[in-house]
Each structure stands twice: as C-alpha cells, then as structure tokens.
Amino acid sequence: MPDTPRRGTPQDRALRGLLADCRRLVSVRGDSGDPRLAQAIVQQIDTLADDTRRRFFEHLARDFGPDPQQVLACAQAFAEAPEQPERLIQLTQAAEPPRQELFRRLNRAPGGTAAIVRLRRSLLERLPRHPQLQAVEHDLHHLLSSWFNPGFLQLRKVDWNSPAQLLEQIIHHEAVHAIDGWDDLRRRLQPDRRCFAFFHPQLPDEPLIFVEVALVPEMAAAIAPLIDKKSQPLPAESFSVAVFYSISNCQPGLRGVSLGNFLIKRVAELLKQELPQLKTFCTLSPIPGFTDWLQRQPGGADRSAAELLRMAAHFLVYESVKPHGDPVARFHLDNGARLERLNPHANLSAKGLKQSAGLMVNYLYDLARIETCHDRFVQGRVVHSRAVAALL
Incomplete structure (x- = not known):
C-alpha cells in the first residue's frame, strides 16, 4: 500500500501539500474549479523527484478512486430497476474515479494538456514495476483518447x-x-x-x-x-x-x-x-x-x-x-x-x-x-x- 507522506524531508512536505491541493481542486463545486490552483498543481507535479512521483501515483490509485460501497449500492439499485435511467446515471457517476475529474480540471490550466501527456509518459515508465498503478493508466488513456480524437x-x-x-x-x-x-x-x-x-x-x-x-x-x-x-x-x-x-x-x-x-x-x-x-x-x-x-x-x-x-x-x-x-x-x-x-x-x-x-x-x-x-x-x-x- 502507498505510504503516507512523511513529515521530515522537503519532498515529503511537497507531496503532502500537492495531495492537499489535488483534493481541494476536486472538491470545488462547478465544472471549472480554480484555474490558478490547477496551474500550481501542474507546476508542482513537474518538480517532483523520481521516488516522490512514484508515491504520488500510488496515492492517485488509492485515494482518488471510486467509493466501493457507493458503487455497490448504486449497482444494486440499478439491478433492481434497470428501466429507470436515473439509476444508471447514478451508477456511472459513482463508478467514475475522482482522479478523472482531477485530470480534467488540470487539463484546463495553461499548459495542462502537455503536463498530463508528460505525466502519463512518467507513469508508463513505472508501470512494468508497479502494476498496481494500472487503474491510473486506464483513466489517463481513456481521457487522452478523447482529448486527442482525430477530429x-x-x-x-x-x-x-x-x-x-x-x-x-x-x-x-x-x-x-x-x-x-x-x-x-x-x-x-x-x-x-x-x-x-x-x-x-x-x-x-x-x-x-x-x-x-x-x-x-x-x-x-x-x-x-x-x-x-x-x-x-x-x-x-x-x-x-x-x-x-x-x-x-x-x-x-x-x-x-x-x-x-x-x-x-x-x-x-x-x-x-x-x-x-x-x-x-x-x-x-x-x-x-x-x-x-x-x-x-x-x-x-x-x-x-x-x-x-x-x-x-x-x-x-x-x-x-x-x-x-x-x-x-x-x-x-x-x-x-x-x-x-x-x-x-x-x-x-x-x-x-x-x-x-x-x-x-x-x-x-x-x-x-x-x-x-x-x-x-x-x-x-x-x-x-x-x-x-x-x-x-
């Protein structure tokens, strides 16, 4: 399991602050979030040391995933009444990992698209040694396939x-x-x-x-x-x-x-x-x-x-x-x-x-x-x- 950011080193403090900013950006109501905060997060990600970046990916996988209990409850509700469209909508919303919304909001920052492409490159380099990050890779691939649609x-x-x-x-x-x-x-x-x-x-x-x-x-x-x-x-x-x-x-x-x-x-x-x-x-x-x-x-x-x-x-x-x-x-x-x-x-x-x-x-x-x-x-x-x- 990912380790909790320690308090001692500058990189530990940087990771702790970065994760707090990511949670704050995702929690903002509305579609746009705070573009200044998004840009600050992009800049922080680019400066992470190698091991700290690996820990950041692990926190994305663990802390920014869907709530299993909420997904289960919505799935049961949908199974009981599949003819009700709102049940499917609720299930889809519950199953979407919060990190996807985080990536979408980061993408709106100046230079955000290029930063997310760099982020995925870094993730792909680590994936063979850290298969537990596959869900994060799946989300990035899903979003980039849409954003880089040939149209x-x-x-x-x-x-x-x-x-x-x-x-x-x-x-x-x-x-x-x-x-x-x-x-x-x-x-x-x-x-x-x-x-x-x-x-x-x-x-x-x-x-x-x-x-x-x-x-x-x-x-x-x-x-x-x-x-x-x-x-x-x-x-x-x-x-x-x-x-x-x-x-x-x-x-x-x-x-x-x-x-x-x-x-x-x-x-x-x-x-x-x-x-x-x-x-x-x-x-x-x-x-x-x-x-x-x-x-x-x-x-x-x-x-x-x-x-x-x-x-x-x-x-x-x-x-x-x-x-x-x-x-x-x-x-x-x-x-x-x-x-x-x-x-x-x-x-x-x-x-x-x-x-x-x-x-x-x-x-x-x-x-x-x-x-x-x-x-x-x-x-x-x-x-x-x-x-x-x-x-x-």
Whole structure:
C-alpha cells in the first residue's frame, strides 16, 4: 500500500501539500474549479523527484478512486430497476474515479494538456514495476483518447520552409530510418517526397506523429533508394505510387492512443486530391518481430532465402492476428491494409538484418476496400495477395 507522506524531508512536505491541493481542486463545486490552483498543481507535479512521483501515483490509485460501497449500492439499485435511467446515471457517476475529474480540471490550466501527456509518459515508465498503478493508466488513456480524437487534430505538411524547431524535432523523432543530418532531411523534403504531421491545438508547436512518403513510378521493393540523400528528385509526371516508408510517434505519453491509422488515411486522401495520377498507396514496412519469432521455431534462423520468404509469409498471415503478433503488421492490417508483397534483401542495414533478415513488406491501402480488410482482420483473417498466398 502507498505510504503516507512523511513529515521530515522537503519532498515529503511537497507531496503532502500537492495531495492537499489535488483534493481541494476536486472538491470545488462547478465544472471549472480554480484555474490558478490547477496551474500550481501542474507546476508542482513537474518538480517532483523520481521516488516522490512514484508515491504520488500510488496515492492517485488509492485515494482518488471510486467509493466501493457507493458503487455497490448504486449497482444494486440499478439491478433492481434497470428501466429507470436515473439509476444508471447514478451508477456511472459513482463508478467514475475522482482522479478523472482531477485530470480534467488540470487539463484546463495553461499548459495542462502537455503536463498530463508528460505525466502519463512518467507513469508508463513505472508501470512494468508497479502494476498496481494500472487503474491510473486506464483513466489517463481513456481521457487522452478523447482529448486527442482525430477530429480535434490538425494535419500539416512539413517542408523545408517549416520552422527550424519543427525540422529539428522531425530529425530527433524519426524512429524507423534515422535521418543523418540536415542534408538527409532536405532530400526527404524534395518535391518527390512528402512529410505530414498531426498537431493538437493545445500543443501547436509539437508534432504528435508524422509520416514520410516517397512518390515513385512503381511499388518500392527496397528502402535504400528511398532514403538515399544523394539521389536526384524524380519529375512529377513519373509519380504513380505513394509509398509510406516511415511513421514515427513523437509523444511517448500518447502511446496506445490511436493516431497513425487516421494519419495515413488522411494523407492518402490529400495526396489523391493533389496528384490525381497516383494509382497506388502502399507502405514499405519493416517486420520487427520476425527474427525473434523465427529463432523460436524448429531449425531457428539458419534458412535459405526462399524458405525465409515462406516463413515470413506464414508469420504475417497467421501470427499477426494474435495479440503478440508483429506490431507493424498488426497496425497496418487493423488499419485496413492488404498484405501485398514480401521483399528479400530490402533492408540491409544492421537493424534490418537483425530484426527481419533484411526482409520488408508492402501493405497496400486500397481506399475503396479499407473497411472490408479491417473487418476481416478483426475477425481473425489477414487479407493478402495471390503472391503472398503462393508462398504459404
């Protein structure tokens, strides 16, 4: 159980004062609370030492949860008369943890949204060692999923004329294919390349997630030509295929909040309007879970190239539907893409060889069939091409 804040150290006194302020903010009648108090709490949370922050999370879990007896009484009352809507309303209100209202009121403070995203990042770092904080994580995820609903997000194109601070963040947060300095970034923003990012009105200068796109004549089979900073830009008349080759999250505190699936669809629609000649929208994606899975199979990873392709096809078609399947595959297939093609020798970087024996995969986004493919994946089936089927 969480320890009661001790009286001795400055951090103990800080935690005791912070908890008292949180209780005061939640107890204020009305929807707005005291914005000055909310801002003071936000500032206090940001200055907590590591161990004190852990204790603060534990108090949120214990002291700001719902009253079990009140929840039980409301549940019994609802069960006795479920046709009375006020009984359900009372049960819903009783079951909501007071910490959710605390987070809502903190969110209204200047800088409150960014502070809560930072708070969740800190919580996620501790969660594996402190599973008793899972209820607090559930509440934060629930609220952030609502506040960062794609309907509230702004899609912006990132180009060489974007503010330097934004360009620096793109370099820093690129998580799939590292950007090797400004020359590399400049090439990725040439006319045959695109970069789009989602922003939230409360974090206007911080990208939440961004995607990089290559405009090419045909479906790409290898990553090196797409990220070669010495390559020459292609003429616009050659554009036929849009290849989404990298998608990166910039906010660890928003992990698990659905953003990327909406981003790809929005960008595909935008590109279609800008460049009607585009016929195909696809990815060139890594298979980060393949080698680990392969090593657990009889025979391990020591296989011929042809057998690697067959094993990768099996992995993507039959393992992706499982909860611990390849995360990139699950993302695109759940997003409504079709498993289109496997590419040997597609990523010969150290990372590509280690994760997937150099293999990469194309997922096809057929804008007219996205919902059908998504529905089949939810039902446990991976929609795949004849080329992939021939490998099984």
